[in-house]
Amino acid sequence: MMSPRAGAPPPCPRAHSPNALAQLHAALAKSGLSTCSATPATAAAAARACTRLRDIRAGRAVHGASAKLALLSASTLLPNALLHLYASSPGEHHLHLARLLFDTMPDRDAASYNILLTALAARGHVAEALELFDEMPEPSVRSWTALIAGFAQSGSPADALRVFRDMELAGVAPNEVTIVAVFVACADVGDLETGRKVHAYARRRGYGKSNVLVCNAAIDMYVKCGCVDAARAVFDAMENGRTVVSWSAMICGHAMHGEGDKALELFAAMRGRGVPPNGVTFVGLLHACSHMGLVDQGRAFFQSMEKDHGIAPEIEHYGCMVDLLSRAGRLQEALEFINGMPMEPNSVVWGALLGGARLHMDVEVGEKAIRRLAVLDPGNDGYYVVLSNIYANAGRWEDVARVRRAMKLRGVKKTRGWSAISVGGAVHEFTAGDCAHPQVTAICETLDRLLGEARRRGYAPDTSVVLLDVDDGEKERVLARHSEKLAVAFGLMATPPGTTLRVMKNLRVCSDCHAMMKVISEIAGREIVVRDRNRFHCFKNGVCSCRDYW
DNA sequence: CTAGGGTTAG
Numbered sequence: 174m175m176s177p178r179a180g181a182p183p184p185c186p187r188a189h190s191p192n193a194l195a196q197l198h199a200a201l202a203k204s205g206l207s208t209c210s211a212t213p214a215t216a217a218a219a220a221r222a223c224t225r226l227r228d229i230r231a232g233r234a235v236h237g238a239s240a241k242l243a244l245l246s247a248s249t250l251l252p253n254a255l256l257h258l259y260a261s262s263p264g265e266h267h268l269h270l271a272r273l274l275f276d277t278m279p280d281r282d283a284a285s286y287n288i289l290l291t292a293l294a295a296r297g298h299v300a301e302a303l304e305l306f307d308e309m310p311e312p313s314v315r316s317w318t319a320l321i322a323g324f325a326q327s328g329s330p331a332d333a334l335r336v337f338r339d340m341e342l343a344g345v346a347p348n349e350v351t352i353v354a355v356f357v358a359c360a361d362v363g364d365l366e367t368g369r370k371v372h373a374y375a376r377r378r379g380y381g382k383s384n385v386l387v388c389n390a391a392i393d394m395y396v397k398c399g400c401v402d403a404a405r406a407v408f409d410a411m412e413n414g415r416t417v418v419s420w421s422a423m424i425c426g427h428a429m430h431g432e433g434d435k436a437l438e439l440f441a442a443m444r445g446r447g448v449p450p451n452g453v454t455f456v457g458l459l460h461a462c463s464h465m466g467l468v469d470q471g472r473a474f475f476q477s478m479e480k481d482h483g484i485a486p487e488i489e490h491y492g493c494m495v496d497l498l499s500r501a502g503r504l505q506e507a508l509e510f511i512n513g514m515p516m517e518p519n520s521v522v523w524g525a526l527l528g529g530a531r532l533h534m535d536v537e538v539g540e541k542a543i544r545r546l547a548v549l550d551p552g553n554d555g556y557y558v559v560l561s562n563i564y565a566n567a568g569r570w571e572d573v574a575r576v577r578r579a580m581k582l583r584g585v586k587k588t589r590g591w592s593a594i595s596v597g598g599a600v601h602e603f604t605a606g607d608c609a610h611p612q613v614t615a616i617c618e619t620l621d622r623l624l625g626e627a628r629r630r631g632y633a634p635d636t637s638v639v640l641l642d643v644d645d646g647e648k649e650r651v652l653a654r655h656s657e658k659l660a661v662a663f664g665l666m667a668t669p670p671g672t673t674l675r676v677m678k679n680l681r682v683c684s685d686c687h688a689m690m691k692v693i694s695e696i697a698g699r700e701i702v703v704r705d706r707n708r709f710h711c712f713k714n715g716v717c718s719c720r721d722y723w
Numbered sequence: 724c725t726a727g728g729g730t731t732a733g
Contacts, residue, residue, distance in 0.1 A: 217725080220725095221724080221725080224725095249725080250725075252725095253725045253726090254725060256725080257725060257726075260726095282725090283725095283726090284725045284726060285725085285726095286726090287725080287726040287727085288725065288726055289726095290726080291726050291727065292726095295727095313726095314727095315726055315727065316726085318726085318727050318728090319726060319727060321727090322727055322728065323727085326728095348727090349728075350727045350728045351727085351728090352728085353727090353728040353729065354727075354728065356728095356729085357728085357729080384728095385729075386728050386729050387728085387729085388729085389728095389729035389730070390728075390729050390730095391729095392729085392730085393729070393730065416729085416730095417730085418729055418730045419729080419730080420730085421730045421731080422729075422730040422731095423730090424730090425730065425731065426730090451730090452731075453730050453731045454730085454731095455731095456730090456731045456732055457730080457731075457732095459732070460731085460732060463732080487731095488732090489731060489732050490731095490732075491732090492732040492733075493731095493732045493733095494732090495732085495733095496732060496733065497732095520733085521732060521733055522732085522733090523733095524732095524733045525732070525733050526733095527733085528733060555733085556733095681733090706733085707732085707733060
């Protein structure tokens with residue numbers, strides 16, 4: 174979307190001074206500070222300026238000059254400033270330099286540790302960051318937060334939450350930055366329990382309404398944990414003004430939960446308040462239109478981006494449009510749209526077309542998409558599985574086998590599907606046909622009882638999703654043990670009547686499980702929320718929030 | 724002012 178450098182200061186001219194002192198003065202001049210004398214404080218100010226300007230070259234000059242002028246050993250001030258410079262510069266090389274500097278510093282204080290901790294955690298060096306953390310004398314809130322925030326943002330949310338638990342045990346009170354980071358991690362893994370607990374704490378501390386960043390992170394956390402209504406309550410209660418991020422997060426949240434109408438209403442309200450939308454807002458709107466089948470409305474939004482809001486559509490928006498068109502069955506239009514794109518279509522764009530081809534069982538378009546996907550994202554097994562699905566639907570089993578051979582040839586492994594459900598604070602994971610759970614027998618009995626009742630209510634197994642060329646009885650046996658069914662059956666057994674069941678799945682829910690979930694929600698009188706690979710399904714009284722359009 | 728924060732299509 175937006176350039177990551179947007180809002181960053183402009184790069185400054187390079188230093189070309191021949192000697193070190195002159196370079197130091199040049200860097201000082203650039204930082205707008207007095208150049209009368211070089212002291213550790215002025216050099217640290219220069220280093221800080223270089224960090225802000227992202228001018229690593231000038232920073233190295235400051236480092237060199239500081240060494241020559243023997244400014245480095247006076248205090249931790251200057252070494253820390255230089256450590257920060259290297260630690261926050263991109264590339265493993267600079268991180269390595271930071272580590273080297275840290276290891277050879279004559280004195281280290283808490284800030285030295287925190288600077289390096291931040292850099293290690295943010296780049297996903299989990300083990301090294303934890304090791305350093307254990308070595309440091311007195312970790313502060315900021316040290317804990319550096320770990321949690323870094324892990325949450327570098328794709329290690331489970332590590333982030335583990336550290337948070339340790340922080341609680343250590344009796345250190347989280348601040349608003351910690352809270353935001355924990356929300357990010359909860360959103361990622363779908364940990365509603367922790368999210369709720371931290372939200373309650375945030376409210377007690379007074380961040381609940383007044384801190385925009387805390388609120389925005391809470392909105393996203395609730396959305397991604399399957400509680401749009403709770404997200405909306407946070408949004409509605411926001412006192413200190415919502416930003417475009419709040420509006421966009423909520424619009425995306427409604428879209429993700431199949432509440433496209435609410436997403437569009439929110440956009441109208443946003444415009445009414447004069448808040449200018451950004452590119453993310455439109456991703457949410459297009460997503461909403463796509464899941465409601467509002468092709469013309471979506472097209473109108475797409476066109477208004479540039480015309481009315483001066484926002485140039487980016488590849489994400491093209492992706493949404495391809496999804497919108499192909500979901501609605503306009504596969505040829507989608508293909509033409511792709512061909513007219515001003516940028517090179519990526520795997521997501523072709524993936525959206527492939528998804529539409531599956532939905533509308535179009536072998537030809539599916540094959541067209543896979544030809545590009547095999548080049549753009551060759552290791553992704555999902556695309557081959559979808560294509561197999563299209564072939565299986567058409568009864569072309571020799572082609573299904575051909576796809577399987579192609580996968581084998583390319584070393585592409587099919588991802589095992591799993592579903593997880595959290596009961597009483599413990600997460601129970603299931604894979605298809607799983608026999609590892611201690612209560613398998615009871616789970617299977619429950620499931621078979623449900624299956625019998627479901628059949629009496631008109632449910633019939635949808636064997637088309639089973640990609641095995643076996644007889645229907647065998648297909649039904651495979652289907653009946655899909656991981657989400659096991660997770661839900663367990664959830665029904667392990668929770669009191671009426672409790673909402675929340676299931677997380679690593680792949681997309683299959684159409685048979687989708688049908689079954691609807692019936693189960695009716696039989697058991699439960700709300701079942703399933704977090705799919707890319708959206709939510711809320712089953713209640715026999716219907717799904719996606720209105721079977723997904 | 725030596726460390727940290729929010730939204731994004733399949």
